[in-house]
Amino acid sequence: MNLSVLEEALILILTRDTAFANELDIFRAVCRWIKKNQDELEPDAKTNILSAIRYQLMDDKELSEVNQSELVCSDAIILDIIKSRSEFVPNELDYRGRLEPNVNLAPRKFFKSGGGTMSMLDHPSNINYIEMKLICNVDSCALLFGDHKDSRLKEVPIKEGSATSVNVLLKYIYSGRVDLSTLESKVIVELLILSNVYRFSNLQFSLSEYLLSKIDEHNASSLFVVGLCYQIKELEIESLNFIDIHSLDVLQSEDSFSLTPEALLLILNRDMVYANDLDIFRAVCHWIKKKKDEIDAEAKTKILSAVRYQLMDDEELSEVRRSELVSLDSSILDVIKLSIESLPQEFKDQGRLEPNVNFAGDTPKEHFQIDGGTMIMLDHPSKINYIEMELSDKQAKYGSLINISNQRFNVILF
Template identity: 30%
Template sequence: MSNSHPLRPLASVSEIDHIHLLSEQLGALVLGEEYSDVTFIVEGKRFPAHRVILAARCHYFRALLYGGMKESHPQAEVCLEETRAEAFSMLLHYLYTGRASLSSAREEVLLDFLGLAHRYGLQPLEDSTSEFLRTILHTSNVCLVFDVASLYSLSVLSAACCSFMDRHAPEVLNSDGFLLLSKTALLTVVQRDSFAATEKEIFLALCRWCRQHGEGPETQEVMTAVRLPLMTLTEMLNVVRPSGLVSPDDLLDAIKTRSESRNMDLNYRGMLIPEENIATMKYGAQVVKGELKSALLDGDTQNYDLDHGFSRHPIEEDGRAGIQVKLGQPSIINHVRLLLWDRDSRSYSYYIEVSMDELDWVRVVDHSKYLCRSWQNLYFTARVCRYIRIVGTHNTVNKVFHLVAFECMFTSTPAVLENGLVVPSQNVATIGCCASVIEGVSRSRNALLNGDTRNYDWDSGYTCHQLGSGAIVIQLAQPFSIGSLRLLLWDCDDRSYSYYIEVSTNQQQWTKVVDHTRMACRSWQTLKFDNHPASFIRIVGTHNTANEVFHCVHFECPAQLDTQVTEGSPGLDASDSGATSQQPRPQRASHTHGLLPSQPSSSSSSQSHH
């Protein structure tokens, strides 16, 4: 039943909204002599207007028409210089009605209209016009739009233009609009690593621009944008030299650089397609080396088993084997994702290299000494490359490297790296991040990593190990540089624990990062230490004031200090100083066994977990 008063009308009836009538009726006044008290003269055309309407809609006209200058006088005539009549007519219509029909206007009028919106400080109009221009970019207009966007410092529109020109570089270079670019805009375009035309195409286009604008002092600055060492010797001698636009010394320096530099040190250009996997057939990528090639780039990350759904190569000590992907064109990448075969508990080691010519390779990821499993999220300094190879160096089960999926892209998402390893800010010890508990006892697998800090009691919700025997070990999907951890020790009574924590990248060499063996610790533990590379974290309990078992409810790596304990958790946040917190005690379970938190009898302490 409605709670509204029976005599009170519905909101849709009580609220009158006749804005469309207001717009229509004010719009009828546009360019009308009736009631007008100011006239604008634009390109010789007269535009009668109503100063109070313009002043109410625009701060610029308020200052102009009511500021005490001659334009403030009744029936004043105002000449507007550097303004086009067609664009000004559109502006007046917008000021009176709040509407503008952009799709019916010619492109040059739209750019003039955008200029007026910018000049008169009409930010919503400027934003809307910029947004529309982004939708109609094409080869013939993008240079002109970019020049205007640069002039008015419209960063979003400028970025859209640059992105379009990057994707259509050869066509843009041959367009008439390219010859009309200002020098500043021209250099902004062609100096980008992502402007992916050939250097010969860029050189010839800049030659045309210099002839169009007259060869003078600007020519030398413009020609410095050409990356001469990327051109072949034949191009430098037969195309660049006859032009006379590059000095013989600059040509010789370029030849010297090309002959003495390693190939991957040359300043290559590459296609930039942000936040999208380019290792796909859509973008022309293909697997050129490795066995069972067809499975790697098919996008299927679910259907694989012992026999199908992966690519592979034999692991050889000389490293000559590998799985190699050829991208459709030279591209800028800084992020790779791999899915290592993970239908059992095996781990792999590997490295990744990139190249432009399949001869000179640069190693961008080196996990050859680390144990890794399942999904790998890898970041490195952005590089231009055409070829990527993944070389497996170790498999804990056999001598074959198995790769289910490969993705690469350029991402603007920042990743902090230390010695080539990601320094994570978010918790990577989660099931979603492919971490797992490989040692320790629990009623449910990976209970330590499921994020549940609320539902635990005497009988479940924790992971444990017998003191003096074994440990709790977490394996992360890949090595990270870790400087903090966070634990929730079982805290349903007043007991305290002692423990230490070690980290490793290979399960052979361990480094102790936390030593609380001489401390009485309970509930939440926030632990900070110097950054260490870690694929494995081993938590070893050394004492429990209640029995001979160490119990841990929750684990984070790194510590998420800004997260709150799940509402209703028995544990209250405590520092790693072993502070004691008081909390409600749940009812003790009616049955006991050796790894329960309850105080064991002498006969039950050696029993195994159910």
């Protein structure tokens, strides 16, 4: 038989996704074939054949053997191909898997896990479809048999999660259980997104509750963005409430870089976000510098314009004007000028909102006795909708005096 025909047949075999074997073993077999037929091969044949091997599927030890092999070490073209293949990003990998039509996987090796059954294949396989006879949890029915658009597709591309979170979701489909204690926070957030996209409502509720119980300055921004983007209202609202109280810690954390420009603007425009405005400005500048390649000039201007410069004193404003982001930007300088010249009634003060707080006993506030009365001094500006006092002596006369300023809020009872 003509050797060129054999060469073409060999390349056809090597390029098939269903030709499954260890890639290094394939390389060794190909090298033996080339050596045996080297006197009859065309000049480009060796390169064409060796190029069909998937070096990106090899580990470092296997690639080291390939680079040292007789056929490769002196061939610059093949060495370049190996180098470029080994640098592929994960989504460019071409995996191989055995194709076995109409195979019942149930008799294969399996074990019980968390109330479900997991089948273990002894080799990678291309699975075109899965047919199951099972009693599954309610969430799974919505995805596999309900009106979800993906229930009618043979292949479902999953872009919202990593391989780890998808694997956890698949275990949940079979067992209805997830062990969150063994998962990283990032994976749990991905799992929440997947549960929202594929309508696993019970799982979404449980994950939201769990994440909110673990909320801190290191994940509040990520949770707020997820709640906002995927319309998970409870997560969005509770994350915002946490950010209101811990705004500066949140904005200064690394997690703040997960905020989109729209999400950051929503936070800055809230009256309940309380922190020193110069500290907010510094945190915003740090965010803009970090995200400079992802935001345009208009977004930068909108974000810097949301800072409340009218609440700063002259020394703080002087630092703002000298800052790198402001000093050369006439539009921001104009915004600052207009803010400073605003009338007092146009000020948008910020204050912490704490519902149903007992200032006398629930929180460690400062109490002072003055002329037979009691003064309660709050340690931060707060929005007080009403004051309710419980009087011990109904026959006595009582009064109150409320002293309010930007720096202090005093309630004096007498």
